[in-house]
Amino acid sequence: MDYLDWLQWPAMLVTVLAAWLIGSLKPGRRVAGFVCFMLSNLLWVLWGWHAHAWALIVLQVCLGIMNLRGLRKNTADGEPDRPGVFDRDARR
Template structure:
């Protein structure tokens, strides 16, 4: 097992933590959840490049785009 294979575990943990935080009613926790999702996207892409998991990489890019879109739509002043 390569050390890069271990990246999938913090990626999974960041994804779970992000999902927990993003469901919060507190804006600060949702913001932290957003950044956790961005971190998980980067980690999954790093692991996906190593594993040649191209569909996973495309999925992470799409999910990052959707998260950015959601953050912009929910930004103050965009009611």
């Protein structure tokens, strides 16, 4: 078995970790989640290249662009935080 076949497992674990972190209320953890998502995108692209999974590569590039957008919006200054449906303070 080719060693690059095993790359899908760390990619999956990093993706799950990223999804866990991105759901945090703490900004630092959300940023870490975006960074983990970018790492997982890279890992999936490497594995997809090895497996000739071209649609997966295109998907990961698109998701990477959306991750960069989310990171920019998450760390943008100047726009006040608006309470959302899931914010703790908005439920009171």
